[in-house]
Amino acid sequence: MYMSFVPAARLAVLSTRGVVVRMQSGLGTPGSGAGKSGGSGGSIRDAGGAFGKLEAAREEEYFYKLQKAQLKGLKDQIKREIEHHEGQMKNHQEVLERHKKRISELEKEENGIANLSIRRLQVASRRMYELVDIGANLGHPSYKKDLDDVIERSKQAGISKLMITGTCEKISKEAAKMAEKHAGYLYFTAGVHPHDAKDWVIETEGIMRELLSSPQCVAVGECGLDYNRNFSPQDVQRDVFEKQLDIACELGRPLFIHEREAHEDMVRLLSERSEKLPSAVIHCFTGTVEEAEKYLSMGLYIGLTGFLWKDKSDNGVQAGLKSGKIPIERLVLETDAPFMYPKVNDKKLPVEVRESISEHAKTMHKFASFNRNEPCALPAICEMIAAFSGRKPEDMPLTLVEPAAAGLRNALRLMTEYGVFKLGEFTLKSGQRSPIYIDLRESFGHPDLMRVMCESMQELIEKVEKTKPYKGIVGVPYAALPYASIISQYTSQPLLIIRKEAKSYGTKKLIEGSYSEGQRVIVVEDVVTTGQSLKDVITTLRKDGLVVEDVFCILDRDQGGPKNLEELGVNLHSLLNMEKVLAFLSAVGRLSLDQFNDIVNALNLPYKELKKIDVKWEMEETHTNGNANGDNKENSKIRVRLSLQQREKLATCPVSKRLFSLMHTKATNLCLAIDYEEGERILELADKAGPFVCAVKVHADTIDEFNESWTSKLVALANKHDFLIFEDRKFADTGNTLSMQVKRNAASWADIVTVYGIAGEKSIRSAFQPIIADPSTRLKGILLIAQLSCEGNLCDTEYTNGTRRIAEANQDIVCGFITQEKISDKLGLIHWTPGVSLDETTDGKGQQWRSVEKAIMEQQNDIVIVGRAICNKTTPASELRRYRDAAWEALSAAMPKH
Numbered sequence: 019m020y021m022s023f024v025p026a027a028r029l030a031v032l033s034t035r036g037v038v039v040r041m042q043s044g045l046g047t048p049g050s051g052a053g054k055s056g057g058s059g060g061s062i063r064d065a066g067g068a069f070g071k072l073e074a075a076r077e078e079e080y081f082y083k084l085q086k087a088q089l090k091g092l093k094d095q096i097k098r099e100i101e102h103h104e105g106q107m108k109n110h111q112e113v114l115e116r117h118k119k120r121i122s123e124l125e126k127e128e129n130g131i132a133n134l135s136i137r138r139l140q141v142a143s144r145r146m147y148e149l150v151d152i153g154a155n156l157g158h159p160s161y162k163k164d165l166d167d168v169i170e171r172s173k174q175a176g177i178s179k180l181m182i183t184g185t186c187e188k189i190s191k192e193a194a195k196m197a198e199k200h201a202g203y204l205y206f207t208a209g210v211h212p213h214d215a216k217d218w219v220i221e222t223e224g225i226m227r228e229l230l231s232s233p234q235c236v237a238v239g240e241c242g243l244d245y246n247r248n249f250s251p252q253d254v255q256r257d258v259f260e261k262q263l264d265i266a267c268e269l270g271r272p273l274f275i276h277e278r279e280a281h282e283d284m285v286r287l288l289s290e291r292s293e294k295l296p297s298a299v300i301h302c303f304t305g306t307v308e309e310a311e312k313y314l315s316m317g318l319y320i321g322l323t324g325f326l327w328k329d330k331s332d333n334g335v336q337a338g339l340k341s342g343k344i345p346i347e348r349l350v351l352e353t354d355a356p357f358m359y360p361k362v363n364d365k366k367l368p369v370e371v372r373e374s375i376s377e378h379a380k381t382m383h384k385f386a387s388f389n390r391n392e393p394c395a396l397p398a399i400c401e402m403i404a405a406f407s408g409r410k411p412e413d414m415p416l417t418l419v420e421p422a423a424a425g426l427r428n429a430l431r432l433m434t435e436y437g438v439f440k441l442g443e444f445t446l447k448s449g450q451r452s453p454i455y456i457d458l459r460e461s462f463g464h465p466d467l468m469r470v471m472c473e474s475m476q477e478l479i480e481k482v483e484k485t486k487p488y489k490g491i492v493g494v495p496y497a498a499l500p501y502a503s504i505i506s507q508y509t510s511q512p513l514l515i516i517r518k519e520a521k522s523y524g525t526k527k528l529i530e531g532s533y534s535e536g537q538r539v540i541v542v543e544d545v546v547t548t549g550q551s552l553k554d555v556i557t558t559l560r561k562d563g564l565v566v567e568d569v570f571c572i573l574d575r576d577q578g579g580p581k582n583l584e585e586l587g588v589n590l591h592s593l594l595n596m597e598k599v600l601a602f603l604s605a606v607g608r609l610s611l612d613q614f615n616d617i618v619n620a621l622n623l624p625y626k627e628l629k630k631i632d633v634k635w636e637m638e639e640t641h642t643n644g645n646a647n648g649d650n651k652e653n654s655k656i657r658v659r660l661s662l663q664q665r666e667k668l669a670t671c672p673v674s675k676r677l678f679s680l681m682h683t684k685a686t687n688l689c690l691a692i693d694y695e696e697g698e699r700i701l702e703l704a705d706k707a708g709p710f711v712c713a714v715k716v717h718a719d720t721i722d723e724f725n726e727s728w729t730s731k732l733v734a735l736a737n738k739h740d741f742l743i744f745e746d747r748k749f750a751d752t753g754n755t756l757s758m759q760v761k762r763n764a765a766s767w768a769d770i771v772t773v774y775g776i777a778g779e780k781s782i783r784s785a786f787q788p789i790i791a792d793p794s795t796r797l798k799g800i801l802l803i804a805q806l807s808c809e810g811n812l813c814d815t816e817y818t819n820g821t822r823r824i825a826e827a828n829q830d831i832v833c834g835f836i837t838q839e840k841i842s843d844k845l846g847l848i849h850w851t852p853g854v855s856l857d858e859t860t861d862g863k864g865q866q867w868r869s870v871e872k873a874i875m876e877q878q879n880d881i882v883i884v885g886r887a888i889c890n891k892t893t894p895a896s897e898l899r900r901y902r903d904a905a906w907e908a909l910s911a912a913m914p915k916h
């Protein structure tokens with residue numbers, strides 16, 4: 019490259035290899051008088067002999083020197099060029115390094131700002147309610163760089179669950195990964211959008227089913243019809259949509275539907291399946307009021323997005339909300355981010371709508387733009403919808419808060435989760451016996467709970483103190499100090515601390531902080547029982563000239579606090595009282611009626627009725643075997659459970675969903691084990707038992723006339739009476755053998771089979787998952803044998819726990835367990851228990867029987883499997899009723915009554 023810097027004159031004497039070329043004419047030697055010789059080189063050469071040789075040597079020397087000088091010049095020149103370029107490179111390198119450093123500094127700064135803004139938001143922006151975003155396209159490339167920030171902001175906005183939309187195989191898979199990473203917050207849908215319908219291939223269905231088996235997968239979709247853009251041919255769209263519809267109907271999974279300008283076809287395809295259609299939402303609805311009404315009349319939900327701001331047509335979504343024809347009770351909210359930006363500040367929106375948007379929603383909305391909408395804009399969408407409907411945002415379905423007290427539900431949920439409420443036998447400071455202990459100090463270990471409580475307190479204070487100016491927040495030592503400190507930050511009010519005893523040195527003051535006489539302060543306390551200790555605090559404050567009229571506490575135990583303080587002219591405002599706590603614990607299945615009564619009596623509480631609060635089913639996650647029940651395990655026979663309908667929603671195995679539903683509908687949790695050898699006799703009793711049972715269990719390999727005709731008769735009876743057919747084959751082998759055995763022996767006629775966990779997860783899953791997923795087989799779930807009823811059996815704890823783990827990790831195919839006692843907290847799994855008799859305790863062959871009450875109430879099983887205690891009696895029909903009633907009564911006693 020540097021050759022280009024060599025002057026042209028030099029090149030004249032260079033060959034391509036850089037060698038000097040001798041000129042044949044007009045070239046004399048230096049000092050030889052060549053000029054005078056008249057330009058004829060011939061005379062010198064002609065001299066011949068020694069002189070000629072000398073001349074030649076001189077000439078050679080001359081050319082040698084010339085060549086050398088030229089090469090040296092050239093080399094020097096190139097060296098200079100190198101030096102020049104090296105210098106330049108060094109400069110460039112330095113500039114490059116400087117730029118790189120600056121970029122990394124800027125990036126750090128950028129992250130810092132993002133974090134700071136998130137932190138600032140945590141302090142400045144309080145959410146008033148929680149929301150679920152049922153559709154955000156987080157797999158969109160625009161989120162690639164800052165997905166974590168986007169998710170963090172969505173939480174900040176008050177979104178408690180977020181569903182990522184899967185629009186094709188690839189994006190659905192990516193969504194599954196994201197949901198796995200943020201389990202419990204992110205969920206996803208698996209489906210193929212009408213735009214991508216043309217890409218559906220034979221393998222797609224299997225992949226969709228696999229994705230749908232994930233516990234985080236909440237719906238089939240986004241699927242549907244789009245005759246507006248027609249990116250896939252319409253007939254292909256219909257075909258692919260129908261495939262997905264059928265999967266959803268078969269699995270009973272919700273549908274997330276896209277429809278544009280294809281209303282009639284959509285209605286037709288859905289109506290054709292109206293019998294089996296699961297719950298479905300027309301996502302991002304942009305159609306007319308009439309179309310919405312039609313969908314609503316079919317039982318569908320309407321998904322609304324930020325699109326609402328621009329639809330000003332006479333019969334569009336704005337009009338539908340205003341007229342109430344699209345009622346908010348049937349809406350679900352979604353951002354459809356990064357699309358459908360809600361321009362809630364648009365001048366053309368009605369003033370009352372613009373003005374209804376809260377500060378919180380506006381703050382979060384700022385992070386979204388036309389270029390890229392974000393889930394954190396959902397509160398703005400929610401409030402815009404509420405304003406058009408003339409309703410409050412917290413009235414919106416899936417806003418998960420009790421209307422009366424924003425943030426409270428969240429606080430209660432976290433308190434339950436973190437073991438603040440302990441049930442058992444306790445003695446209070448006063449010496450009083452108490453079956454409940456509320457340990458608010460547990461909250462200090464959980465910043466999220468502290469924040470929620472302090473936010474709610476701030477809100478309460480602002481509401482009460484709106485008209486009465488105060489200056490200063492007094493924290494009562496010690497437990498209330500952390501709350502008071504945080505609230506003082508939130509409210510920008512000075513903090514005062516009251517000491518337990520005066521210092522013996524220095525100021526000897528009892529009140530720390532800066533204040534002056536006549537100043538009105540508020541007092542913050544954690545728990546108030548009778549209010550006695552607060553009385554002392556108030557007296558101390560008043561002695562120093564401070565004005566105290568209002569005390570705020572987290573929990574009033576309903577034991578006379580407000581009345582006692584009233585005597586001092588002080589109002590007690592509480593975030594929670596005992597009644598609310600008990601109502602909540604009962605609503606989420608943590609407290610039985612007996613426990614409630616016990617608490618009321620022991621604490622002499624002023625109410626006798628358990629208050630009912632409507633806690634949405636999303637709350638069920640709090641219903642685990644946590645502290646609230648754990649401490650009391652030995653004392654109570656009844657364990658509180660969720661209702662069967664609630665559990666149906668949590669179940670993922672298809673047969674479990676069906677079972678929960680039929681148990682509820684038929685009011686039975688009895689499974690009859692018909693262990694006769696004569697096939698006809700089994701059918702006869704199954705027909706009689708049909709109305710009383712949720713399942714009929716057989717051992718196919720013990721039946722005389724076992725053949726296809728027999729199984730089809732049993733299937734007909736199962737269909738007639740709506741019970742499950744349970745083949746108790748107790749499979750246990752390697753995956754391949756298992757698969758062959760099941761296909762040949764049970765898959766076509768039984769709904770459910772028993773399997774030992776002994777072969778391990780891989781064998782079990784590989785054999786059963788494809789069979790269960792195959793729509794042409796009847797088999798739709800398995801029961802893992804975790805414990806046996808017979809004396810001296812070898813199912814030890816290690817085996818039972820291993821089996822439990824397999825079940826919990828494969829809830830899409832495992833219905834539950836054959837067990838003696840409840841072994842898993844997963845509420846979608848069902849505990850079936852054999853070894854039950856109301857009259858005898860053993861058969862003398864190792865079988866051990868116990869009562870229905872023990873099996874259901876104490877050992878917390880769900881279904882009793884009863885065999886000979888019914889079948890071997892002379893009047894099985896009356897025994898059926900007896901066992902059905904006993905089992906159902908025991909189960910119902912533990913389920914919520916409302």
Ligand code: 6AU
Binds near residue numbers: 865
């Ligand atoms: O009430 P029984 O004793 O007449 O019948 C109980 C039924 C029988 C057993 O094969 C079966 O339940 N069984 C099982 C199952 C269902 O797998 C496990 C067990 O531990 N004990 C038990 O009896 O058909």
